[in-house]
Amino acid sequence: MRMTVRLGLLAAVLVAAPFGLGTFAVATLTLGLCYGLFAYGLDLSWGRAGLLSVGHAAFFGLGAYAVALSQAHDLTIAVLLVAAPALSVAIALPMVRIGLASGIPDAPLILLTIGVSLLLQHAATSLTGLTGGTNGLSIRSPGVVTTYYLTLVVVAVVVAVTTVTVVRSRFGARLTAASRNPERAAQTGIDGLHVRSTAFVVSAAVSTVAGALYALAAGLVSPQIFGLGLSTSVLVWLALGGRGSTVGPFLGAVPVTVGEQMLGSTWQGWYVLGLAALFVLVVQFAPTGLAGIARHWTRGPAVRLPPAASVRRPRKGSGGQARGAAALVLKGIHKSFGPVNVLRGVDLTVEDGRCVCLIGPNGAGKSTLLAIVAGQLAPDGGEVRIFGAAASAVPIHDRVRLGVGRMFQIPSVLTDLSLADNIRLARMDAPEHVELPAEYDDLVRDGTSEARALPLADRRRLELAMVLAGAPRLMLLDEPAAGLGPDDARALVRELKEVSHRTGCAMLVVEHDMTIVRELADDVVVLHDGGVIAHGAMDEITADPAVREAYLGVH
Numbered sequence: 001m002r003m004t005v006r007l008g009l010l011a012a013v014l015v016a017a018p019f020g021l022g023t024f025a026v027a028t029l030t031l032g033l034c035y036g037l038f039a040y041g042l043d044l045s046w047g048r049a050g051l052l053s054v055g056h057a058a059f060f061g062l063g064a065y066a067v068a069l070s071q072a073h074d075l076t077i078a079v080l081l082v083a084a085p086a087l088s089v090a091i092a093l094p095m096v097r098i099g100l101a102s103g104i105p106d107a108p109l110i111l112l113t114i115g116v117s118l119l120l121q122h123a124a125t126s127l128t129g130l131t132g133g134t135n136g137l138s139i140r141s142p143g144v145v146t147t148y149y150l151t152l153v154v155v156a157v158v159v160a161v162t163t164v165t166v167v168r169s170r171f172g173a174r175l176t177a178a179s180r181n182p183e184r185a186a187q188t189g190i191d192g193l194h195v196r197s198t199a200f201v202v203s204a205a206v207s208t209v210a211g212a213l214y215a216l217a218a219g220l221v222s223p224q225i226f227g228l229g230l231s232t233s234v235l236v237w238l239a240l241g242g243r244g245s246t247v248g249p250f251l252g253a254v255p256v257t258v259g260e261q262m263l264g265s266t267w268q269g270w271y272v273l274g275l276a277a278l279f280v281l282v283v284q285f286a287p288t289g290l291a292g293i294a295r296h297w298t299r300g301p302a303v304r305l306p307p308a309a310s311v312r313r314p315r316k317g318s319g320g321q322a323r324g325a326a327a328l329v330l331k332g333i334h335k336s337f338g339p340v341n342v343l344r345g346v347d348l349t350v351e352d353g354r355c356v357c358l359i360g361p362n363g364a365g366k367s368t369l370l371a372i373v374a375g376q377l378a379p380d381g382g383e384v385r386i387f388g389a390a391a392s393a394v395p396i397h398d399r400v401r402l403g404v405g406r407m408f409q410i411p412s413v414l415t416d417l418s419l420a421d422n423i424r425l426a427r428m429d430a431p432e433h434v435e436l437p438a439e440y441d442d443l444v445r446d447g448t449s450e451a452r453a454l455p456l457a458d459r460r461r462l463e464l465a466m467v468l469a470g471a472p473r474l475m476l477l478d479e480p481a482a483g484l485g486p487d488d489a490r491a492l493v494r495e496l497k498e499v500s501h502r503t504g505c506a507m508l509v510v511e512h513d514m515t516i517v518r519e520l521a522d523d524v525v526v527l528h529d530g531g532v533i534a535h536g537a538m539d540e541i542t543a544d545p546a547v548r549e550a551y552l553g554v555h
């Protein structure tokens with residue numbers, strides 16, 4: 001169903017819902033709608049950006065207290081309605097930046113969100129003079145219940161339409177990529193930290209607006225609002241309704257809230273138990289929630305890249321690159337992990353258009369060196385130059401702008417997306433439009449098969465096509481044939497040689513298989529004991545006594 005139709009249906013159902021109902025039922029619906037809006041806010045973080053927050057009630061509570069404080073202390077509500085989301089943004093931004101800085105998924109941000117919500121709960125309890133302490137603050141109602149409900153419907157629809165517009169934009173495409181495969185997103189030039197942080201911050205602001213609207217409907221706000229109870233409830237509503245969907249957050253929050261209120265206190269315990277069981281069932285059997293069940297029956301991938309991703313806006317030239325410069329120059333690269341000195345002053349040059357294979361015994365530091373060139377690891381010392389530009393401190397997505405393309409040991413593609421969407425994503429920010437050879441036409445045209453269904457060799461081929469669509473000038477490959485059968489490995493090597501001849505792209509390849517090295521390499525570099533012990537043609541390398549001793553174990 002088209003997005004506009006779904007939104008229209010949602011609006012029609014919400015507008016029609018209160019007619020014929022009594023005041024209590026409409027007030028209950030109003031609460032449900034506020035919670036729906038809250039779930040919508042959380043969905044921007046959890047559903048769209050893949051950032052799980054277990055303390056989103058912090059932002060909801062800030063909105064609610066903003067309204068309560070404005071009434072209690074005769075402040076202009078308009079000021080607080082601007083100040084509260086601004087405060088949420090000011091809190092959310094450092095939280096998400098710190099949470100994502102370590103690169104460890106989920107845990108840091110989850111702990112931070114819990115910590116901040118408990119801190120705010122403590123503040124609301126302790127600052128008795130300002131907040132009324134544990135008793136909280138009462139709030140004057142905004143007037144006729146149905147009128148307020150319809151106002152909320154307008155706000156909900158405006159938020160939903162704005163979200164859908166953003167999600168269908170190029171920003172939405174970047175967010176989809178960064179939340180599903182941060183490593184491949186970065187390798188296509190996407191600043192994942194920026195797009196995911198932005199989504200989290202907007203999510204916090206929307207949750208704050210929802211909290212402010214809730215306070216007016218509920219008539220009372222107390223420190224409980226910041227508690228983990230509400231933060232986990234909203235997670236349950238969203239999981240039930242369906243993450244990353246236009247109607248899912250409302251589909252979960254409104255019926256559950258209405259059901260809870262209607263049942264009354266006698267059945268509350270059973271209701272919560274039933275809800276918990278339903279949650280477990282949904283997570284187990286329908287992880288995309290109610291909204292996702294409908295999508296399950298339609299053909300094609302569950303996640304689609306928005307149409308805006310097809311509109312190419314070539315990234316600006318990679319400025320600062322010297323003409324005729326070597327593709328890669330490494331000078332004195334040092335890297336330690338704790339007491340282990342892995343790289344001790346590595347010097348290496350890859351001339352433009354050449355293929356250099358990096359070999360060495362297990363643990364010599366080959367993958368570490370490749371990760372430093374790609375920007376995944378920072379060197380402790382030394383200099384990285386890519387096409388003449390100083391790149392030591394340049395983040396991954398900006399190295400892509402310098403012309404770097406990377407293939408991983410385990411092929412890294414967006415498994416939820418179709419093959420065509422993977423290619424579209426790779427092309428979205430490429431510096432120039434690269435016509436892929438006709439042999440990749442099947443990938444470019446396949447908008448229905450998910451990449452997850454591909455066998456390893458085909459996934460590797462898709463990854464190569466994605467890298468090529470990004471117009472790389474220096475490709476980094478870590479054991480590209482790992483896991484492939486002999487035929488597939490030979491086909492890949494043929495393809496890489498063809499790429500090298502066709503595009504003139506330089507390559508730095510970590511490889512163990514000497515047959516592949518012999519086939520592929522213009523030059524071979526041998527890494528041992530933290531340094532380069534030999535650099536030259538394959539025949540020179542195999543005849544080198546130091547290499548035979550260190551690498552092949554031959555005296």
Ligand SMILES: Nc1ncnc2c1ncn2[C@@H]1O[C@H](COP(=O)(O)OP(=O)(O)OP(=O)(O)O)[C@@H](O)[C@H]1O
Nearest residue numbers: 337338340342360361362363364365366367368369
């Ligand atoms: N993140 C890390 N933390 C701690 N030690 C690490 C880390 N990454 C690599 N190492 C260590 O650094 C050394 C070099 O590892 P690296 O993977 O770069 O070697 P390699 O030459 O690629 O080996 P292989 O051929 O077996 O893949 C190893 O001793 C490894 O245990």
